[in-house]
Amino acid sequence: MKNHLLTTLFFLATIGFTSYAQEALFRAQNIISPEIHEDNSVTFRLHAPNATAVQVTGDFLPSVKMETPMGLMDGPGKAELKKGENGVWEFKTPVLDSGLYNYSFTIDGFSSIDPGNPFLIRDVASVTNIFIVGGGHADLFMTNDIPHGTVARRWYDSPGLGMDRRITIYTPPGYEISTEKYPVLYLLHGAGGDEEAWLALGRTAQIMDNLIAQGKAKPMIVVMPNGNVIQDGAPGEGSKNFYKPQFMIPKTMDGTYEGTFEDIIKFVESNYRVKADKASRAIAGLSMGGFHTLHISRYYPNTFDYMGLFSAAIMPREDATGKVYSNFDETLKAQMDNGYKLYWIAIGNRDFLYKANQEYLEKLKGMGMPHDYVESEGGHTWKNWRVYLSQFAPLLF
Structure with a gap:
């Protein structure tokens, strides 16, 4: 009787599995698109x-x-x-x-x-x-038959924000078996993004793997934090679990992120083999991340030798009243006087932030602050930002 029951249950389970498999098969369409x-x-x-x-x-x-x-x-x-x-x-x-x-x-x-x-x-x-x-250029965005780096999702303690937070970190090919110390690029996302944005939308791992394999970029660690300080992780990945992402959430551009950015640097330099000096640190970001890059590098004026502002959201904000945004001209001059190797600005000629970036370029020219400028076609899009990363990374270190 017991064997008969087990046989029956196995038969029903097999029917159920077969039905599910057939359903999946029948749902599939023999259509090639694209x-x-x-x-x-x-x-x-x-x-x-x-x-x-x-x-x-x-x-x-x-x-x-x-x-x-x-x-x-x-x-x-x-x-x-x-x-x-x-x-x-x-x-x-x-x-x-x-x-x-x-x-x-x-x-x-x-x-x-x-x-x-x-x-x-x-x-x-x-x-x-x-x-x-x-x-063509998009071959950089493909996964090719070359040595690959490692992508890790880590959690770090942020005393400044009072929580553990999720962060994405790319280490170059061979990092695990090497004793070498590496330079670091801190790569910041735009409004509505999170610690997954540069990896998924920006194809950062593929770009870095390909540039390093081609000898166009030096092996480096790329740190992709979450710039939304009220989140511990991306929607679906943090403690709030599944909820609809929003374009702008509170406190994204009020100085809190910039003021607590040292928590991220300390975590990286305590947990990875890195060269912990100004010459081995770069920071770059798109849109809101370009805004953060501008202010983080100015607020910590002797921390980074390389800055990249991609379609930076250079605009006045009513909530930009904290210590981070005070004494703008003085701290920008201090950053210039401390010296650096690259201050790189790129934007599309149809970007809605084009005028604001031109005004900032005039400010830099007026104060004699060295910078490089790249103007591309197009607007405020990932199509441009992927290209900017592939142009900026080979200039580092």
């Missing part, structure tokens, strides 16, 4: 027999002006898919430049990911598909 052609054009496909209109939107299309929480900004354009046989909609792009692109579908007004593409990224609370067109 299909990257030899000439670097791309075809998108979607099986939606009952839809009346399907569009694709992504950063491979000409940009359009859009209203955002930060004002009027460039956003991705849209293109119409055409319905073909068996209810499959298609759109083929012109030849695309080498790059990493994101996209999504709109089906009868409803936004959707591409069910034929399992590769996704989250930017704040938006989830989109991605694809890479190689054969």
Whole structure:
């Protein structure tokens, strides 16, 4: 009787597993999307027999002006898919430049990911598909057959914030078996990001692996903190667990992060083999992270020899009243007088922060503060920031 019961339970479990596997199989569609052609054009496909209109939107299309929480900004354009046989909609792009692109579908007004593409990224609370067109600069964003570094998610104690916090750290290939000490790049995200942003959206590990393998960048540790001081970790990864990420949360640009940044440096220099001197420290960030970079490097004026401001959010803020933001001109001059090796500023010519960055450049020129300036095409986008990282990292150390 007992053996008969066990046999029956096994039979039912097998049926259940088989049914689930068949369900997953039947849900799958034999559709290739996106299909990257030899000439670097791309075809998108979607099986939606009952839809009346399907569009694709992504950063491979000409940009359009859009209203955002930060004002009027460039956003991705849209293109119409055409319905073909068996209810499959298609759109083929012109030849695309080498790059990493994101996209999504709109089906009868409803936004959707591409069910034929399992590769996704989250930017704040938006989830989109991605694809890479190689054969050029975007080869840096690919995982190639080369030595790879290690990415660790660590927790560090922040006495200044009164909590343990999550941090992402990249160590270069061979770090674990080496006795060498390494320089450090502190890489800061923008508003709405977290300690996952530069890794997922910025492709930091792939960029560093490839640059190091090509001999274009020195092996270095890259530290990617969470700049949202009321969080202990990214949404879904910290003690608040799963909740919807927000673009701006309290205390992100009020001086608290900058004023407690030494907690991060102390953790890194106590737990990793690093060269703990000014010549071996770099700091860079995008947008809000560029704002943080400007003020952290000025507030600790003899700490970093390399600074990178990527599309920096240089703007007056009503909550910027703390000690960190006081005596701006004096502390900036102290940073200049202490000397450094690189103060690097980059921005797109259609970025909504372009004017503010030009005004800051004029200020630096007026006070005789050495700096390098790079102006690219485009706006306030990861498409630019990935490129800036790949240009900035080879200049370090």
